[in-house]
Amino acid sequence: MNRSRDVQINEDVDFEALIQNKQLLKGLEQAGYARPSPIQLQAIPLGRLGVDLIAQAKSGTGKTVVFGVISLETVRAIGIHPQVLMVAPTREIAIQIRDVIRNLAKYTPGIRCEAFIGGTAHHSNAKLLKNCHIVVGTPGRLMALLHDHSLITRDIKLLVLDEADKLMSEVFGQQIQYINNQLPKKKQTLAFSATFTQELLDSFQNMMNQPQIVRLTTEVPELEEVQQYCKKISVEKQESESDYSQKLKVYKAKFEMVAELLSKIPFYQCMIFVNSVPRAVELSKWLTQEGWMSGHISGGLTQVQRMAVMEKMRDFKLRVLVCSDLIARGIDIDRVNLVINIDYPREIETYMHRVGRTGRFGK
Ligand SMILES: Nc1ncnc2c1ncn2[C@@H]1O[C@H](COP(=O)(O)OP(=O)(O)OP(=O)(O)O)[C@@H](O)[C@H]1O
16 A cells, blocks of 8 residues: 655664564554554664653654654553653543553553543542553643552653644643652653644643653644645525525535535545534434445543444444544544534644544655
8 A cells, every 4th residue: 555755754664673572572563563664664773761851743654653652662560559740631542552552562462551531430440440550631630640659660661652732732732740749750741732832831840840842743743644624605695684594505505515525535534524413413413314334423422332333433333423623633443534624723733633633654
């Protein structure tokens, strides 16, 4: 398969040149990873040295494998308390990371990785934490587990922050500081992001020790093989018409345009981003009536419902997923080759994340 330059390296290097651990190499091979991507080539050797690291690379270029490999090189299948803590901003990303780590660790006996997320039973977490070497979690749940002392941190040697720009933003920043304060001072910290700003760098000042920075793009990190188009929709406004009724008309016109695009563009799976949750629900229902295998996901659903929708999408039981920005980041669904934004996102970065749900690993 032809992949874009985003994920190709010029050097004649394979994973064996970066990693000695045979079991991990077998895990990588079984997962279908033959050669490292540019971010993997640069960040894995640095991370293995034990230094603090901030790594930035475009969406879908393999950042999870970077911290997956470094973590599996760090943990030992001994002791009953966690040794690695990974934090992700959404429950869906946390579950996805857990699955990638388990896959990579398939041939590494005795290593356990579990996800701890909000919306699931808290009481069963303490049991899961026993003998769990790699903990992946969302900030709120991790804080709760620290509060009630079920998450014992004394053996933690590595902290990973995925989607670090989001984790260090106003929404989660204080929670991350709190979590970090509960961890041993002597540990390695790795942070990953598709975007990079001076603000992000500053936010790590009191959390990292002279971090190494691996930054693969200095411009807007757009994906090379993803073609982007824009379609303007205009609806005439009657003089007596209210803004609300005009808005409804615009949405109706957008829905019809979506149906037209889905019929005209050949695609395997599509993600449609909508700013308003009620509109997302409405669009998904309407598309189902129109004969598309469609579902919707947003923070308005229960965790069980959210997981069921994601599973259906991954199992190809849905072709179209109408989404809020809940899953604009980090979600990796191989077959998604069409993304539609029916509203402009509120921030440029969000646009980039939404678009990055396709073209995964240079496809
Ligand atoms: N060396 C490799 N060879 C082939 N495929 C790979 C390799 N590394 C990662 N992948 C695949 O690339 C896809 C994207 O990886 P990943 O989700 O880690 O990207 P990311 O950089 O974290 O993206 P985002 O910024 O959107 O979170 C995954 O499907 C993964 O299986």
